Amino acid sequence: MQRYSVFAVARQALSQQMGWGQTWARAWADAAPKPRYDAIIVGAGGHGLATAYYLGRNFGITNVAILEKGWLGGGNTGRNTTIIRSNYLQDASAAIYEKSRSLYETLSQDLNMNVMFSPRGVMMLAQTEHEVRGYMRTAHANALQGVETRFIGPAEVKKLVPIIRLDGPRYPVLGALWQPRGGTARHDTVAWAYARACSDMGMDVIQNCEVTGITTDQGRVTGVETTRGAIACGKLGLVTAGHIGETARMAGFRLPVESLCLQALVSEPIKPAMDVVVMANTVHGYMSQSDKGEMVIGGGTDGFNNYTQRGSFHHIEETVRALIETFPMLSRLKMLRQWGGIVDMTGDRSPILSKTPVEGIFVNCGWGTGGFKAIPGSGWAMAELMAKGHSPLTEEFTMFRFREGRFIDESVAAGVAH
Numbered sequence: 001m002q003r004y005s006v007f008a009v010a011r012q013a014l015s016q017q018m019g020w021g022q023t024w025a026r027a028w029a030d031a032a033p034k035p036r037y038d039a040i041i042v043g044a045g046g047h048g049l050a051t052a053y054y055l056g057r058n059f060g061i062t063n064v065a066i067l068e069k070g071w072l073g074g075g076n077t078g079r080n081t082t083i084i085r086s087n088y089l090q091d092a093s094a095a096i097y098e099k100s101r102s103l104y105e106t107l108s109q110d111l112n113m114n115v116m117f118s119p120r121g122v123m124m125l126a127q128t129e130h131e132v133r134g135y136m137r138t139a140h141a142n143a144l145q146g147v148e149t150r151f152i153g154p155a156e157v158k159k160l161v162p163i164i165r166l167d168g169p170r171y172p173v174l175g176a177l178w179q180p181r182g183g184t185a186r187h188d189t190v191a192w193a194y195a196r197a198c199s200d201m202g203m204d205v206i207q208n209c210e211v212t213g214i215t216t217d218q219g220r221v222t223g224v225e226t227t228r229g230a231i232a233c234g235k236l237g238l239v240t241a242g243h244i245g246e247t248a249r250m251a252g253f254r255l256p257v258e259s260l261c262l263q264a265l266v267s268e269p270i271k272p273a274m275d276v277v278v279m280a281n282t283v284h285g286y287m288s289q290s291d292k293g294e295m296v297i298g299g300g301t302d303g304f305n306n307y308t309q310r311g312s313f314h315h316i317e318e319t320v321r322a323l324i325e326t327f328p329m330l331s332r333l334k335m336l337r338q339w340g341g342i343v344d345m346t347g348d349r350s351p352i353l354s355k356t357p358v359e360g361i362f363v364n365c366g367w368g369t370g371g372f373k374a375i376p377g378s379g380w381a382m383a384e385l386m387a388k389g390h391s392p393l394t395e396e397f398t399m400f401r402f403r404e405g406r407f408i409d410e411s412v413a414a415g416v417a418h
């Protein structure tokens with residue numbers, strides 16, 4: 001793989017950065033399907049690509065194809081508001097989300113592509129007494145788990161976010177759960193960087209290749225049917241987020257997941273106004289400022305299951321109205337664009353990384369409104385599960401926990417959609 005570096009950029013500067021197309025290979029090869037792979041991953045979002053990457057990097061399994069029905073990162077991976085944090089309550093969650101956050105710290109170097117990880121700090125506002133108690137409890141739990149967070153008072157909140165209004169009409173700011181090494185990264189570059197590294201290991205990243213069926217023999221997976229023909233495989237990873245219900249149906253089992261549209265919007269770009277990420281769970285909205293200057297705003301999910309990627313105006317209105325209470329300056333901004341993604345929600349708001357009733361099929365889904373932050377950690381853990389049949393990071397996230405009542409309740413940590 002040709003390596004991106006400051007010297008490469010300097011060399012290209014001599015030709016006004018116009019030479020990349022002529023002298024550099026494509027970031028990833030445009031592969032066509034082979035008849036058989038050791039492992040196939042369905043879904044080239046961040047989680048699918050990261051799973052493939054760590055299968056190769058950590059376990060030497062490189063005869064792998066990643067099949068994507070649309071374009072790379074065109075699902076939720078390229079549609080989210082990019083918040084990265086690991087301040088969850090339960091031990092199993094803290095372990096996988098913190099593994100992920102720590103992998104983000106060096107991801108640009110590991111993958112040799114700048115994913116623009118920006119650990120600018122994430123705060124979750126406490127705007128009711130209930131939230132104060134909840135976040136203090138999380139801060140204590142995080143201290144035991146080795147996750148760096150702390151509860152801060154209103155004065156420190158104001159110091160970190162000068163544009164905030166502390167004495168809003170309905171919900172005053174009583175404090176916040178603060179994670180100083182949380183932050184953001186550039187979402188589509190995360191997908192591109194993993195795809196490039198996978199391609200470099202000889203894996204096939206195949207776009208415009210929809211999986212339409214799954215074939216099995218005596219309870220074991222044998223391959224997939226796709227819009228580009230049948231492909232055999234030894235192991236199969238289903239990583240299709242909002243479409244996971246459909247994909248599981250092809251394999252003959254059901255998952256306790258609902259698909260909903262979650263939406264977000266951005267404002268016109270403005271001068272630097274806020275250099276941390278703020279989430280306001282009670283009024284329901286969250287915001288950060290992109291490097292371009294746009295205020296990136298996340299809203300809620302539709303109140304009914306659906307597969308649209310559009311969103312609805314009443315949600316935009318609700319989100320903006322809620323945020324204006326806490327950030328009055330927003331009322332002067334024009335909103336530029338809005339979009340939606342299909343998120344895969346479980347009842348306990350925790351993901352599923354699991355073996356399935358079909359031997360050789362593994363599933364990675366249920367990240368719902370908060371899986372961007374988990375991409376590296378999830379890929380790491382899922383690869384171990386697929387390669388070895390077990391992983392300490394995935395043990396509690398089995399799909400069978402719903403049958404057995406062993407929920408991993410993260411409804412507070414995931415209380416706001418992000």
Ligand SMILES: Cc1cc2nc3c(=O)[nH]c(=O)nc-3n(C[C@H](O)[C@H](O)[C@H](O)COP(=O)(O)OP(=O)(O)OC[C@H]3O[C@@H](n4cnc5c(N)ncnc54)[C@H](O)[C@@H]3O)c2cc1C
Nearest residue numbers: 043045046047069075076077080081083211341371372373
């Ligand atoms: C508006 C919005 C805001 C969000 N904000 C945040 C945030 O701030 N922080 C955070 O951590 N998370 C956030 N999330 C959640 C996060 O985006 C997702 O949890 C994460 O991106 C899921 O990644 P994935 O790889 O599992 O899914 P996806 O990126 O959706 O990838 C799944 C892929 O599977 C493909 N596929 C589906 N069916 C098939 C098939 N039959 N054959 C082949 N391919 C198929 C799809 O085309 C898709 O590309 C947000 C989500 C949305 C929608």
